[in-house]
Amino acid sequence: MNDILLVARREIGVRARTKGFLISLAVSAVLVAALAMLPKLFAGNDSYDVGLVGSDSLRTAATTAATAQKVDLSFTPLPDEAAARTALLAGDIDAAVLDGRALLADGAVDRRLGVILQAGHTSVKTQEQLRAAGLDPAKVTEAMRVAPLTEQSVSPLRGDSSVRSGFAMLIVFVLFFLLMSSVTAVAMGVVEEKGSRIVELILTSIRPWQLLAGKILGLGVLGLVNLGVIIVAGLSAGVATGLTADLPDGVAGIVAGAVVWFLLGYAFFAVLAAGFGSLVSRQEEVGGVLTPLTTLLMAVYLVAFYAVAEPTGPLARVLSLVPPFSSMVMPVRMAATEVQLWELAVAAVAMLAAVAAVLAAGARIYRRAVLRTGARIRLTEVLR
Amino acid sequence: METRALHKRYGDKEALRGVGLAVRPGEMFGFVGANGAGKTTTMRIVMGVLEADSGEVLWQGRPMTFEDRRGFGYMPEERGLYQKMRVAEQIEYFGRLHGMSPAAARTATHDLLERLGLSERAGDPIEALSLGNQQRVQLAVALVHDPTLLILDEPFSGLDPIAVDTLAGVLAERRAAGVPVIFSSHQLDLVEQMCDSVGIISAGRMVAAGPVDEVRAREGRRQLKVVVRGAGPGWADDLPAEITHQNGVHVLRAAEADDQAILRAAMSAGTVEHFGWEQPTLTEIFREAVA
Numbered sequence: 001m002n003d004i005l006l007v008a009r010r011e012i013g014v015r016a017r018t019k020g021f022l023i024s025l026a027v028s029a030v031l032v033a034a035l036a037m038l039p040k041l042f043a044g045n046d047s048y049d050v051g052l053v054g055s056d057s058l059r060t061a062a063t064t065a066a067t068a069q070k071v072d073l074s075f076t077p078l079p080d081e082a083a084a085r086t087a088l089l090a091g092d093i094d095a096a097v098l099d100g101r102a103l104l105a106d107g108a109v110d111r112r113l114g115v116i117l118q119a120g121h122t123s124v125k126t127q128e129q130l131r132a133a134g135l136d137p138a139k140v141t142e143a144m145r146v147a148p149l150t151e152q153s154v155s156p157l158r159g160d161s162s163v164r165s166g167f168a169m170l171i172v173f174v175l176f177f178l179l180m181s182s183v184t185a186v187a188m189g190v191v192e193e194k195g196s197r198i199v200e201l202i203l204t205s206i207r208p209w210q211l212l213a214g215k216i217l218g219l220g221v222l223g224l225v226n227l228g229v230i231i232v233a234g235l236s237a238g239v240a241t242g243l244t245a246d247l248p249d250g251v252a253g254i255v256a257g258a259v260v261w262f263l264l265g266y267a268f269f270a271v272l273a274a275g276f277g278s279l280v281s282r283q284e285e286v287g288g289v290l291t292p293l294t295t296l297l298m299a300v301y302l303v304a305f306y307a308v309a310e311p312t313g314p315l316a317r318v319l320s321l322v323p324p325f326s327s328m329v330m331p332v333r334m335a336a337t338e339v340q341l342w343e344l345a346v347a348a349v350a351m352l353a354a355v356a357a358v359l360a361a362g363a364r365i366y367r368r369a370v371l372r373t374g375a376r377i378r379l380t381e382v383l384r
Numbered sequence: 385m386e387t388r389a390l391h392k393r394y395g396d397k398e399a400l401r402g403v404g405l406a407v408r409p410g411e412m413f414g415f416v417g418a419n420g421a422g423k424t425t426t427m428r429i430v431m432g433v434l435e436a437d438s439g440e441v442l443w444q445g446r447p448m449t450f451e452d453r454r455g456f457g458y459m460p461e462e463r464g465l466y467q468k469m470r471v472a473e474q475i476e477y478f479g480r481l482h483g484m485s486p487a488a489a490r491t492a493t494h495d496l497l498e499r500l501g502l503s504e505r506a507g508d509p510i511e512a513l514s515l516g517n518q519q520r521v522q523l524a525v526a527l528v529h530d531p532t533l534l535i536l537d538e539p540f541s542g543l544d545p546i547a548v549d550t551l552a553g554v555l556a557e558r559r560a561a562g563v564p565v566i567f568s569s570h571q572l573d574l575v576e577q578m579c580d581s582v583g584i585i586s587a588g589r590m591v592a593a594g595p596v597d598e599v600r601a602r603e604g605r606r607q608l609k610v611v612v613r614g615a616g617p618g619w620a621d622d623l624p625a626e627i628t629h630q631n632g633v634h635v636l637r638a639a640e641a642d643d644q645a646i647l648r649a650a651m652s653a654g655t656v657e658h659f660g661w662e663q664p665t666l667t668e669i670f671r672e673a674v675a
Binding site: 003006010013014018192193196197198199200201202203204205206207371373 | 450454468469477481525
């Protein structure tokens with residue numbers, strides 16, 4: 001065990017120092033934070049400044065409408081139209097209302113603000129016209145007050161479904177990125193040791209499986225660190241933009257689930273990558289020998305991507321139980337919809353079994369191939 | 385350390401055909417042979433990096449185990465170091481892999497770097513070092529854990545004369561400490577100077593082995609050499625010897641012969657400038673053995 005930790009520590013120590021790792025850490029954190037902010041960026045402002053020329057009868061009604069939309073309005077009284085135009089062009093205000101007659105803006109009026117101001121305007125004018133028609137506005141309002149339809153979800157799901165699927169999409173993206181980069185790192189590391197013959201030296205003091213386990217453990221820890229940084233960056237961005245308020249219930253559970261599924265997926269793909277990697281002796285050959293594996297990972301990614309759109313469809317439901325697809329499809333379903341406990345149990349047991357099987361095969365390939373330098377070794381030669 | 389009847393076959397090629405050699409504590413064993421004769425294969429089998437088809441490797445009289453090998457120091461034919469790792473860090477790492485405590489590994493690394501003249505480079509990554517210095521680091525990696533046996537494949541190749549002296553000095557220290565040392569080399573003069581015993585391998589078989597003096601003095605290999613000036617032609621026609629003639633000097637060479645009879649004949653024929661038995665150099669033995 002000590003030897004495994006020794007190897008793992010070296011992997012972490014050396015790789016954590018490389019520019020490549022630090023850059024990918026920073027890029028992934030920034031990217032995820034940006035993605036987490038995206039909905040709010042597209043949603044536009046949630047506070048507006050409105051200039052009022054002449055009558056300010058609009059103020060109360062518009063504020064009521066704005067409050068319903070969770071938007072802050074502030075009003076700036078302006079002397080005349082010329083002042084309003086100047087303030088608009090200078091960007092001091094978002095829109096100006098001229099005495100209940102016209103709505104001015106620099107270009108088109110912001111859609112949300114337009115709706116709010118028009119609603120306020122309608123409300124003010126309706127009352128005036130009702131009074132002019134000799135009707136009591138209070139009574140009319142009373143008569144028109146209708147309790148809205150109550151909304152109910154037939155599943156225990158709550159929260160905005162678009163936020164849920166956005167969240168699931170983010171999980172797919174992050175898991176794919178991390179699996180791909182850590183798995184490649186494992187294969188590159190194996191070939192580095194094999195190609196430079198360091199492995200010959202190391203294997204006189206520790207067993208092949210110890211070296212393999214240490215390498216996978218070390219790079220796994222780095223992957224986990226990267227995942228942690230991404231989670232912190234994503235959630236901080238979410239808090240900063242107020243997005244977390246819209247997140248579905250049990251975010252902590254979903255994130256924890258994603259971490260566990262990352263580890264299972266990593267174990268599966270990393271052991272295979274080490275096995276495949278040990279077949280070649282040169283770094284240039286890594287890409288070629290890993291092709292079957294990256295193709296599989298890509299397929300898993302595409303299915304998971306599809307599952308984001310249809311988390312309750314049969315494809316997503318079935319493949320969320322089948323390893324290695326479960327490693328990405330299951331966390332997507334957990335984020336996007338409700339997953340039965342038995343499904344989770346089946347998926348986890350199947351994935352663990354797959355990891356164990358792959359561990360046996362991958363370690364066998366590695367042990368037999370890693371000391372045979374030279375031309376690429378065929379898989380059938382080492383599996384016999 | 386002893387190997388018995390090692391056989392190894394790569395496809396159709398028989399690399400080893402019953403290699404047996406033995407090295408005792410405090411003995412330095414030079415392993416020589418042409419390229420592809422089986423030196424590296426033998427060493428890799430001893431280190432457990434390669435498996436023999438048949439035959440056995442013994443340590444202290446019993447089959448060698450993985451734990452035994454953990455105590456050995458090894459320098460493979462193709463040098464391998466982590467290019468991006470720092471010098472001291474790397475030597476320490478290998479010390480730890482051999483089971484040393486962190487403190488012991490650090491101390492041993494520090495001492496070795498000093499001994500090998502690399503102290504100033506301790507913090508540099510391997511890739512920044514010249515090939516000769518990388519080789520010193522490779523040696524340090526083999527020595528850091530105070531090995532119980534040293535196996536070095538071509539440790540002198542690519543070293544400048546100063547580095548050769550340093551390495552020879554370091555190996556002599558280990559031998560003096562009672563460690564068996566095996567190294568392969570093409571520099572036979574070096575082997576002759578440094579080694580207690582030598583093994584010559586050719587096409588997968590040991591063709592000569594034993595203490596260097598014994599191998600050189602072995603029956604039938606020494607030669608009598610006589611140099612005579614001013615002798616007339618045909619003086620040695622009856623002698624069992626080869627004669628070469630140049631500038632009035634006759635050089636006579638003979639294998640086993642009555643040296644006194646030859647000396648008398650030479651003295652009566654001319655002025656004897658040189659007379660003596662010569663042992664063949666390792667190079668000559670090697671040529672003869674490999675031919």
